[in-house]
Amino acid sequence: MKAIVYTSHTGHTQRYAQLLAERTGVPAYSMKEAREKLRPKDEIFYMGWLMAGTVKGVQAAMDRYTIRGAAIVGVSPQGNGDLWTEARINGGYSDSGGRLFYLQGGYAPEKLGFFYRMMMKPMASSVIRQVEGKGDAATAQEREMAEVFRNGGDFVRREALDEIVQWFREGDHTGEVKAVPRVEF
CATH class of the missing domain: 1.10.287 (Helix Hairpins)
Structure with missing residues (x-):
């Protein structure tokens, strides 16, 4: 994995990306920074915040990079909707094989x-x-x-990243997130 790329609005996703970078040794860049640091089609892990059922910035990231896994950061304690049902049925993977995670971030x-x-x-x-x-x-x-x-509330916790860190360490990430993750309310 070349980098962790994130989009954050109130700072919860940014904090998770920075914590994940610390724990994995993989650099974290905002989408803006990534355009300067990464080449098109580089393999990344994407982290984006959830707003009105849409993961912010994921389409732009898919257009530019190869997303091997993604973490969606939302307010609720657990992900919901069709995407999460699909991910749970597929053992946490999208239909195209990219690993999907949900993190509770917060509301500010x-x-x-x-x-x-x-x-x-x-x-x-x-x-x-x-x-x-x-x-x-x-x-x-x-x-x-x-x-x-x-x-408001802040639920960003270092230990919430344990499963993602384990996935990073497993290596050989060949799946890809190809469809825009969307959560239905």
Whole structure:
């Protein structure tokens, strides 16, 4: 693997990329830095943040590099939707053989620009209303998500990268992420 390439908006994905670089010895570059440091079709591990079901920057990374694996960073404790069902059925791999991982990053509304804040506001309100409507029947995880949407939260943890570090050390990464990972809500 030539590099870890990431796209980050509020810093959670960047922190994961830097931690992964420390643990693997593979350099981490933002997409902008990567354009200066890497050649087209170099093999990379991509890390991107999840917004409205789309992994930010992954299409540009696929157009330029060979993505052997990807980590998608989101707010919820676990990935969901068709992509994650597919990855679980395939033992954590995409249909084209690229390894897929999910990391819980966080939510920092104060770091979001106006556009993203406005996009997140109805979703956050909906989650909070649903959890409040359940009262005592709400699970601990649901209550935690409501709290995150009220006040923000940071879940970046070094140990969350253990499975990815192990995958890096296994070597011989021949699969490729070829389709845009999308999470359906």
